[in-house]
Amino acid sequence: MGMSISVKNMSVIFGTDKQKEAALKLLDSDLTTQEIKEKTGATVANRNVNFEIEENEMFVIVGLSGSGKSTFIRTLNLLNVPTRGDVIVGGNNVTQMSKEELRNFRRKDVSMVFQHFGLFSHMTVLGNVEYPLEIQNVEIKKRRKIALEAIDSVGLGGWDSSLISELSGGMRQRVGLARALTNDPKLLLMDEPYSALDPLIRRDMQNELLTLEDDSERTIVFITHDMNEAFRLGDRIALMKDGEVIQIGTPDQFFSNPANDYVKDFIADVDKSRILKVRAVMRKIYDVVLYNDSVDDVKTFLNDKELDYCYVVDEKRKLMGYVEKEAVMKSRAKTIEKLVQTEGYEFARRNDYLRDVYSQLKESTYDVPVIDNKGKFRGVLGHDDIIEALTE
Ligand SMILES: Nc1ncnc2c1ncn2[C@@H]1O[C@H](COP(=O)(O)OP(=O)(O)O)[C@@H](O)[C@H]1O
Ligand SMILES: [Mg+2]
Known part of the structure; x- marks a missing residue:
């Protein structure tokens, strides 16, 4: 399970103790961050930041x-210490962790990927990827297995004995990601990982990240200065300016309800239909039933919710099909298992672009289920949702 994050009235100020103290007093004033700097000499890199990131969310900061993006992401593993406020990760306040707790947290729960890959160029791919395990004294057979799996998972299978110096930028970034995955982190922090890459390679990397993330139980905080990238990747996005968060929301919410002119300008050049994915507009909260639920329970459920049909999943939330009210009402069986229709309905994948599912779903009058790579039910999408998202 990925970790949730809760940031409460959090500020980071850089400067001498005296400068910081003076700036702290002005944080809640009307002065701009620039004015505080002029008055006190301190840099307010993060100012009164408040938000929550859900478990397994792909959260983008743009x-x-x-x-103040890097400053922020570095507070999540306490590389930067908040001057004020709290950062709660997976239920624990990082500012209150003991040295031991912090070490374990950094080792086991979090990983970070940077723009400048931070790799040893004279070492092999394998050497780099297994390095964090090596310094933790993980036994050689075990660490090799984990490292090779990670190398495979980022599409570098077969490259393990190549030297970093022989690789392209995109491949190096993959190595960085593989290394970050060796501890199977519940929280992955990515600070502008693709900003230095060519546009085409960048797009490949984004798609691969989405694929990798799609069925994993992991929270990802991803930083970029590119709005297109932000919208392509993010479940939700936070837009920062001068250390403050200007707007938080789904890509769709940014388009439909920009907080101010700054946001409007920022998103002006983004082509919605190329950017918006199913995940950005689907409805995540949606009731489903289990294939072994009793007919009576499902009857009650359909009646209470006034539904003509509903989707059916297995214990792992894998989508199995749907049941119709008519069939359920007539049934004398114990469970709905035999009533499940496994064919003859449309579905969409979470990482499909709206543009691509648009025509596919044009004919459907019902809410279409949305699934991930592994076929897990993630929500529903109606044709109206698409129209609304693309036309407003
Ligand atoms: N260690 C530091 N000491 C002093 N100032 C810093 C430090 N780190 C960042 N800053 C300042 O904080 C502000 C935000 O920086 P940063 O978080 O790196 O922004 P971003 O990642 O969005 O480019 C900048 O004005 C930067 O110069
Ligand atoms: Mg930065």
């Missing part, structure tokens, strides 16, 4: 250079 903003111009200097807006």
